[in-house]
Amino acid sequence: MKSHDQLYIDGQWVRPQQGGTFATIDPSDESVITQVAAATAQDVDLAVKAARRAFDEGPWPHMSGAERAMILRAIANGIRERQDELAALEVRDNGKPLPEALWDIGDTAGCFDFYADLADNLDGQREQNIALADERFTSVARKEPVGVAGAIIPWNFPMLMAAWKVAPALAAGCCMVLKPSELTPLTALELADIAHQAGLPAGVLNVVTGLGQDAGAPLSEHPGIDKLAFTGSVPTGTRIMQAAARDIKNLSLELGGKSPFIIFDDSDIEAAVEWIMFGIFWNQGEVCSATSRVLVQRNLYEPLLKRLVEQTERLSIGNGMEEGVLLGPLVSRGQYDKVLAAIARGREEGATLLTGGTRPAHCDKGYFLTPAIFADVPEDSWIWKEEIFGPVVCVRPFDGEAEALRSANDSRFGLAAAVMSRDLERAERVARRLRAGIVWINCSQPTFTEAPWGGYKQSGIGRELGEWGLNNYLETKQITRYDSEQPWGWYIK
Numbered sequence: 176m177k178s179h180d181q182l183y184i185d186g187q188w189v190r191p192q193q194g195g196t197f198a199t200i201d202p203s204d205e206s207v208i209t210q211v212a213a214a215t216a217q218d219v220d221l222a223v224k225a226a227r228r229a230f231d232e233g234p235w236p237h238m239s240g241a242e243r244a245m246i247l248r249a250i251a252n253g254i255r256e257r258q259d260e261l262a263a264l265e266v267r268d269n270g271k272p273l274p275e276a277l278w279d280i281g282d283t284a285g286c287f288d289f290y291a292d293l294a295d296n297l298d299g300q301r302e303q304n305i306a307l308a309d310e311r312f313t314s315v316a317r318k319e320p321v322g323v324a325g326a327i328i329p330w331n332f333p334m335l336m337a338a339w340k341v342a343p344a345l346a347a348g349c350c351m352v353l354k355p356s357e358l359t360p361l362t363a364l365e366l367a368d369i370a371h372q373a374g375l376p377a378g379v380l381n382v383v384t385g386l387g388q389d390a391g392a393p394l395s396e397h398p399g400i401d402k403l404a405f406t407g408s409v410p411t412g413t414r415i416m417q418a419a420a421r422d423i424k425n426l427s428l429e430l431g432g433k434s435p436f437i438i439f440d441d442s443d444i445e446a447a448v449e450w451i452m453f454g455i456f457w458n459q460g461e462v463c464s465a466t467s468r469v470l471v472q473r474n475l476y477e478p479l480l481k482r483l484v485e486q487t488e489r490l491s492i493g494n495g496m497e498e499g500v501l502l503g504p505l506v507s508r509g510q511y512d513k514v515l516a517a518i519a520r521g522r523e524e525g526a527t528l529l530t531g532g533t534r535p536a537h538c539d540k541g542y543f544l545t546p547a548i549f550a551d552v553p554e555d556s557w558i559w560k561e562e563i564f565g566p567v568v569c570v571r572p573f574d575g576e577a578e579a580l581r582s583a584n585d586s587r588f589g590l591a592a593a594v595m596s597r598d599l600e601r602a603e604r605v606a607r608r609l610r611a612g613i614v615w616i617n618c619s620q621p622t623f624t625e626a627p628w629g630g631y632k633q634s635g636i637g638r639e640l641g642e643w644g645l646n647n648y649l650e651t652k653q654i655t656r657y658d659s660e661q662p663w664g665w666y667i668k
C-alpha cells in the first residue's frame with residue numbers, strides 16, 4: 176500500500192534505509208501537508224539495482240511495443256479516473272490554480288496515450304534497411320532501448336514533467352528511477368501507484384523522493400544508470416552534466432530560460448495584452464518557457480503598457496482551490512524570497528515598477544505576490560538577463576525589426592521566443608531568425624505533446640516530446656551481414 180513516507184522500489188513500497196523524512200508544505204498557508212520519505216544514496220542504489228535487474232533480466236525491454244502500449248494506456252486511464260484527486264493534490268503541493276492543475280493532469284494522461292501510440296508504431300519501424308554502396312553486405316539500423324534511465328524533475332509541473340520522461344522511456348523499453356522535486360513529491364508517488372495498478376512489472380519504474388543533494392546527486396553519479404534526463408536549473412544541470420561525464424552517460428537537459436516576446440505595432444492591443452499575460456502569469460510565471468522579456472515597438476509601447484497594467488491589476492490572487500482564482504501562491508518560501516529579491520534588484524537597477532511586486536492586502540499567510548510589471552528595463556540589468564521564475568515581466572521599447580531581433584537573441588538562454596504581428600510574412604521571417612528551440616507566432620506558451628520541446632544555448636541539450644522524446648530513450652544499432660559467396664580474400668588468398 177502506498178504511503179507518503181515510503182519509496183517505490185522494485186514494485187514495493189519500502190521505508191528509506193535511514194528512515195528519514197522531510198515535510199512538504201502547502202504554499203497557500205505554509206502548513207505541513209505530510210511527511211515524505213527522504214531517500215539517500217543507499218535507497219538510490221537499491222532503486223537503480225532494481226531497474227537494472229528489470230532491464231537486464233526482465234521482460235520489459237523485450238516485449239513488443241504493442242504490449243507496452245497496453246500498459247501505458249492503462250496508466251493514462253488510471254490518471255483520468257483519478258484526475259480530480261490528482262489535480263487537487265497538485266494545487267496543494269504546488270499552489271497553482273485548480274483549472275491549470277486539471278489542464279496539467281489531462282495533458283499527463285494524454286502524454287501516456289501519445290507514447291502508447293508511438294510504442295505501437297515502433298513494432299513496424301524498429302528496423303530499417305540501409306542501402307550500402309558495397310552489394311556484398313546487407314545492413315539494418317535497429318532501434319533499441321538505451322537501458323536504465325535516471326530522471327530528475329522540477330516542481331513547476333510536477334506530474335506533467337514526470338510524464339514527459341516516464342512515458343517515452345517506458346514506450347522505448349527502458350527501465351527507470353524517477354526523483355521528483357522535494358518541493359512537490361506527492362503526485363509522482365501517485366503515478367507509481369497508478370503504474371503498479373496498471374500492471375507495470377516490478378522494477379521497471381522506481382520512485383525515490385528526497386533532497387537534491389541526498390537523492391538526486393547519487394542518482395546522477397550512479398554507474399548503473401545508462402541515461403540521465405534532467406529538467407531544472409542551469410547550475411544543477413551543470414552538476415548533472417559533470418556527473419554524467421565521469422562515465423559518459425547519455426544525457427538530455429531541459430534547463431532555464433529568459434524568453435523574449437517581440438510585439439510589432441500592427442498587433443491587436445487586446446490580443447497582445449492577453450498573450451503577454453498568459454506568457455508570464457500562467458502558473459505564477461514559474462514556467463521555464465515564460466516570455467519574461469517583452470519588446471514592444473515604440474508606437475504601441477505606452478498604450479500597451481497602460482492596458483497591460485489595467486488588466487494585470489484585475490487578476491484574482493488566492494488559494495488555487497478557490498473559484499475564479501487565476502494566480503496562486505509561489506511554490507515555496509525560498510522561491511518567494513528569490514522573486515522578492517529580484518524585484519528589489521530591478522528597482523535598484525533603474526527599471527520602473529509600474530505595478531505589483533508586493534504581498535496582496537488580503538493574504539496574510541502563504542507565498543502570494545501581486546504580479547509585477549517593469550517598464551524601461553535597462554538591457555544590461557540583471558532582471559533583463561536572468562531568469563526570475565515568478566510573475567514578473569520586463570518590458571522595453573524597440574524601433575525596428577533588426578533591433579528587436581538583436582535584443583531578443585542577446586541572451587545566454589534560448590528555450591523559447593514569441594513574435595506578434597498582423598504581417599505574417601514578417602512574423603515568419605522573425606521566427607526563423609530567433610535563436611530558440613520553440614517559437615510561437617501570435618501566441619505564447621501553448622504546448623503540444625506531438626511537437627519537439629527543448630532549448631538552444633544554455634537552455635539545454637536534446638528535445639523532449641513528440642518522436643524526439645522517444646528517440647531520447649533509444650539507441651541505434653547497426654547490424655551488418657556479409658552476404659557474398661566469395662571469400663573475403665585479404666589475408667588468405
Ligand code: NAD
Binds near residue numbers: 407431432590
Ligand atoms: P533545481 O535545479 O533546483 O532542481 C531540479 C531537480 O534537481 C530537483 O528534483 C532537485 O531536487 C534536483 N537537484 C538539486 N540539486 C541536485 C544535485 N546536486 N544533483 C542532482 N539533482 C539535484 O530546479 P527547480 O528549482 O526545481 O526548477 C526550476 C528550474 O527548472 C528553472 O530554472 C526552470 O527554468 C527549469 N525548468 C525547465 C523546464 C524545461 O523544459 N526546459 C521545465 C521546467 C523547469
